[in-house]
Amino acid sequence: MVESFTTAKSPAALDQIFHALSDRTRRSILRDVTRSEKTVGELAEPYRMSLAAVSKHLDVLERASLIRRERKGSCRMVRLNPKPLAAAQNWLAFYEKFWSDQLDSLQAHLEKEAETEEKR
Amino acid sequence: MVESFTTAKSPAALDQIFHALSDRTRRSILRDVTRSEKTVGELAEPYRMSLAAVSKHLDVLERASLIRRERKGSCRMVRLNPKPLAAAQNWLAFYEKFWSDQLDSLQAHLEKEAETEEKR
DNA sequence: AAAAGATTCAACCAAATGGTTGACAAGCTT
DNA sequence: AAGCTTGTCAACCATTTGGTTGAATCTTTT
Numbered sequence A, B: 001m002v003e004s005f006t007t008a009k010s011p012a013a014l015d016q017i018f019h020a021l022s023d024r025t026r027r028s029i030l031r032d033v034t035r036s037e038k039t040v041g042e043l044a045e046p047y048r049m050s051l052a053a054v055s056k057h058l059d060v061l062e063r064a065s066l067i068r069r070e071r072k073g074s075c076r077m078v079r080l081n082p083k084p085l086a087a088a089q090n091w092l093a094f095y096e097k098f099w100s101d102q103l104d105s106l107q108a109h110l111e112k113e114a115e116t117e118e119k120r
Numbered sequence C: 001a002a003a004a005g006a007t008t009c010a011a012c013c014a015a016a017t018g019g020t021t022g023a024c025a026a027g028c029t030t
Numbered sequence D: 001a002a003g004c005t006t007g008t009c010a011a012c013c014a015t016t017t018g019g020t021t022g023a024a025t026c027t028t029t030t
Helices: A011-021 A024-032 A040-044 A051-063 A083-099 A103-118 B011-021 B024-032 B040-044 B051-063 B083-099 B103-118
Strands: A067-072 A075-080 B067-072 B075-080
Touching (some): A011 A083, A011 B024, A040 A051, A083 B083, B040 B051
């Protein structure tokens, strides 16, 4: 079976995605564009920093492919591109079994994995 | 209903968690301690960097509470503490509905949310 | 064509990051 | 007690980050 799109993400892409998410302003901006696209000015308005600073945060988000910017008239519209987040979630999904307190099922899981390994 | 433990995480905690995950060496180290605890030396062995550098990565992971270090004889044992990852996953879970290509169901979701908002 | 509006670019700055090396500390072994 | 082994601490360094301000760019309006 071919590895799924989301699991095939390169480490570099994950670096950029997690880095983009490591700043609360950027996480907040992502929230702000979930419902509809917005202009840079609209996005910047709630924050106590310059428009240029917000523009730089948008650079980081865009490098991680989490947003797209496109000209619309005299404004730049910013819209969410959520797909790369699937790669992050996919990375995290691996650990779900470890934080569930169902230690029995974790134990079962590990034993099953051990079996699989023996067969290699 | 009381907000669940995982959703109540402060932005600062999420900053630290996502920052910790934004480096591939640290993500790799996390993988390395999933199955069993390891010594710092064992963890450092695969990487082309000094033990001190790995020790600093462990600092970052420990600040995010993703690992615990404890002395055992002359070694420090490092073990995974996966629970904070749940906060990260929880943050990401919000976006799941946006990356599923089922645009119809997204549309339905947004309309339902709009309704809820009207009632506020 | 000139002026106004919306962003970005460029230069700069302080602080944080990710790495190095060498000294130090804590625990075994002898 | 002396000497390994294991890991951290401290000082240092180059690069990146997150912010600033002022000039430049692209569109629309007048």
